[in-house]
Amino acid sequence: MARVVRFHMHGGPEVLRIEEVEVPPPGRGEVRIRVRALGLNRAEALLRVGGYLETPTFPSGLGFEAAGLVEAVGDGVEGVAPGDAVSVVPPISMVRWPAYGEVATYPARLVVKHPPLLSFEEAAAVWMQYLTAYGALIDIAKLGRGDAVIVTAASSSVGLAAIQIAKLVSAVPVAVTRTSRKKQALLDAGAAHVVAFEEEDLGVRLQEIVGPAGARVVFDPIGGPIFEPLTAAMAQGGILFEYGGLSREPTPFPLWTVLRRALTLRGYLVHEITGDDDRLAAAKVFILDGLESGALRPVIAKTFAFDDIVAAHHFLESNEQFGKIVVTV
Template identity: 75%
Template sequence: MARVVRIHEHGGPEVLRIEHVDVPGPGRGEVQIRVKALGLNRAEVLLRNGTYIETPTLPSGLGLEAAGIIETVGEGVDGFAPGDAVSVVPPTSMVRWPAYGELATFPAELVVKHPSSLGWEEAAAIWMQYLTAYGALIDIAQLRRKDFVVITAASSSVGLAAIQIANMVGATRIAVTRTSAKKEVLLEAGADHVIASAEEDLEVRLKDIAGPEGVRVVFDPVGGPIFEPLTAAMSRGGILIEYGGLSPEETPFPLFAVLSKTLTVRGYLVHEVICDPARLEAAKAFILEGLESGALKPTIAKTFKFDQVVEAHRFLESNEQFGKIVVTV
């Protein structure tokens, strides 16, 4: 028996239940991990609310990121052994491979021996944020030195990962956040410029910073009315990569900016990288190199204990965090 978190109905954080269940051993090509820490993601809130891209049969587990020690290795798995310290690349289905528990099972190809310099909390906070940012900025946009890149929702874990990755390649980082409350910490985190979108004219500020050539890359999980000032400040041939829809407002399509500047507006899911073995290996190599050198370092907003998973989800939905929320097991 092991403790796991499950939902029996959709709703707020209070529907999360810690239960004792029999966890089956790993199947062929899988490994089972004794979990030490979990990284929380908004995808889990969406699944809990019943609005995620995946519809679970209830009761259902949840969770995408974990770090811990390999407990059992399934048949056909090479390169791993019980006792190895590992972290997990988020699977394409958290219903099939849920992470929230004392024991969790994952496909071996999604398990990584992370740098030994990382603690469990940091190791649980690696893959979702850095893979998401890498896939958009490096794999798709091919961000390069001297590019201007706009990163909205910049104080999120993915936003902070994007700032660090853009810094690795020498791009100019423009962080966008709602108010100026997080301006100083974003500058300390590596942003070259910070714009408070609720307090400043976003289009004017972007044009002042990027000059007449404009911003080549925009990385946005918000959508909504922000599309118009963002595209108005973009360069000819620029690319806007949309990886979320946090805004409750309608997202206008900036037709004339897209036409006149031949812009690319592209939807993006991290599954694009995770499901392509060659792209995933390139991403892992880039991220592991950054972690080893110290250029990439996860920012932990707050740590909760396993018994506090409800409180952790409440904090996740408060939007008060700066970086990743982690639960220790």
Template identity: 70%
Template structure:
């Protein structure tokens, strides 16, 4: 028997339940992991509330990230053995392979030996945020030294990962946050510039920072009315990569800027990277090299024990966090 977290109805954090279940042995190609820590992502809150790109068959498990110790391996698995310390690449479907549990099984291709210097908490906070930022900025936008990059929702775990990756390649990260409350914290983790979008003129500040050439890459999780000032401050031939939709307001199509500057507006999901073995291998190398050099380091906002999963989700939805929320098992 092992404890897992499931929900039997859609709703707020209170629908999450801890249940005891019989856990089968790992199937062919699977690695069974004794979980030590879970990374918490906004996607899980969206699935739980019925607003995710995937529909949850009730009752449903959930979860995209975990770190722990290999308990057993299924038939045909090479390269892993009981006792190995590992972490999990976010799967394509969290309802088919949920991570919220004491004992979970994942396809071997989504299991990684993380650097032994990382704690369980840090190891559970790697892959979703750094793969998301890498895929957008390095794989798609081909970030280069000297580029100006605008990062919205900058205090999120993905936003902070993006700031670190931008600095790693010698470009200039411009962090965009709602108020000035997190300005110093963002500067402390490497933001060259911080703009409080509710307190400052966003377009004007971006133009002041990036100069005549403008912002070449925008990495946006918000959408909504912010599209106007963001695209107005972009450079000719620039690219806006949209990976979220935190704003509940309609998103206008900025036709004059798109036509006048030949802009690319591009939707993006981390699945583009994780479902492509060659691109995933390149991403893992880049990220692991970043950890080895010290250029990348996950920022942990707060940890909760497994028994406080409801409180962890409430904190996630409060938008008070700065960095990653992790649950320890």
């Protein structure tokens, strides 16, 4: 038996319950992990309220990211053994392979030995943020030296990962955030410029920063009204990645800007990378090298105990965090 977090209906954080369940042994090609830390993601709150891409079957588990020690391996598993310290690449379905629990089981291809320099808390904060940013910025956009990249929701874990990756390849990260309260922290984190869109005219400020050349890449999980000033600040032939939909307002389609500048507006999910063995292998090398060199380092906003999972989800929804929320088990 093991304690896991499940929910029996959609709703606020209070629907999350810690329950004891029987955990089966790992199947062929699977690895069971004794979890030491969990990384929280906005997608988990969306699944909980019924607004995510997949539909849970109640009672449902949830969670994408975990780090811990290998407890058991199924037939055919090579490369990891009981006792190894590992972290988990997010699976395509958190309903099928939920992370929130004392133990969790995953396909072996998604289990990574993490560098000894990382704590379990840091290791649980690695893969979702860096794979999401890497896939868009490096794998697809080929971001490089001198490229301006506009990063919205910049104080989120993915936003901070994008800033770090942009710096690593000598690009110019322009951070967009709601207010100036996190401005200095974003500059300290590596942003070349910071725009607080609730306090400044987003379009005017972006034009001042990127100039006539514009930003070749925009990395946005928000959508909504900021779409127009974002696209207005883009370079000829630029690409905008939309990897979320946090705004509750309609997202306008900037037809004439798209036509004049031959822009690409592209939906993007991290599963494009995690579902392709070759692209995932290249991503792992990039990210692990960055972690080893210190160029990439997860930022932990706050740590909660497993029994405080409801409070952790309240904090997740507060938008007060700077970086990743982690739960220790």
